Amino acid sequence: MRPLRYSINVTLDGCCHHEAGLLPDKESMRYWTAEMERADALLFGRVTYEMMESAWRKPATDTWPDWMNEWQIPFAETIDRAKKYVVSSTLSEVDWNAELLRGDLGQAVQRLKQEPGEGLWVGGVTLPLALADLGLIDEYEFLVQPVLAGHGPTLLAGLRERIQLEPLDRHEFQSGAVAQRYRPTQGAA
Numbered sequence: 001m002r003p004l005r006y007s008i009n010v011t012l013d014g015c016c017h018h019e020a021g022l023l024p025d026k027e028s029m030r031y032w033t034a035e036m037e038r039a040d041a042l043l044f045g046r047v048t049y050e051m052m053e054s055a056w057r058k059p060a061t062d063t064w065p066d067w068m069n070e071w072q073i074p075f076a077e078t079i080d081r082a083k084k085y086v087v088s089s090t091l092s093e094v095d096w097n098a099e100l101l102r103g104d105l106g107q108a109v110q111r112l113k114q115e116p117g118e119g120l121w122v123g124g125v126t127l128p129l130a131l132a133d134l135g136l137i138d139e140y141e142f143l144v145q146p147v148l149a150g151h152g153p154t155l156l157a158g159l160r161e162r163i164q165l166e167p168l169d170r171h172e173f174q175s176g177a178v179a180q181r182y183r184p185t186q187g188a189a
Helices: 026-038 046-056 070-081 105-114 126-134
Strands: 004-011 041-045 084-087 098-101 121-123 139-145 167-174 178-184
Touching: 004 105, 004 126, 026 070, 026 098, 026 139, 041 046, 041 105, 041 126, 046 070, 046 084, 084 126, 098 105, 105 121, 105 126, 121 126
Parallel strands: 004 121, 004 139, 041 084, 041 121, 084 098
Antiparallel strands: 139 178, 167 178
């Protein structure tokens, strides 16, 4: 069974909005590139899928946009070629190496987890909350940024039940950010 990993950037006060001062740097982009490469497929909700596609899909010109720094290209290439599953009740079709995940969310994700491979990766806010409530997330990874946002969506806001976690790994960045990886304790997932 392949594990489902939830990874996200988050501020010290729990904000996980991409515009809350969570700007990527060379070190964090290398880290996220390696995390994406560990996944057999990415799982997105509609909002995250559309946001990621608008930023990281390779243009038809086959040339990355001028705004993209050279150190961002490995991440862009990794996410661009990755297999993607999109959970949406409003989209009728997707592309960008993606397919819609329909039907019962829990059953659909369980089927994906049963397939052989290294793991699945989920990002975003709304979909991970639903997956956490269903007990389907096997690892939680938070890249905690040394920023206080003071507003915006917060990490797993509205979680139905407390999930006890045990630490797996910790990595400190030169920027002061800290990547912390956890798994639910026995009986929680």
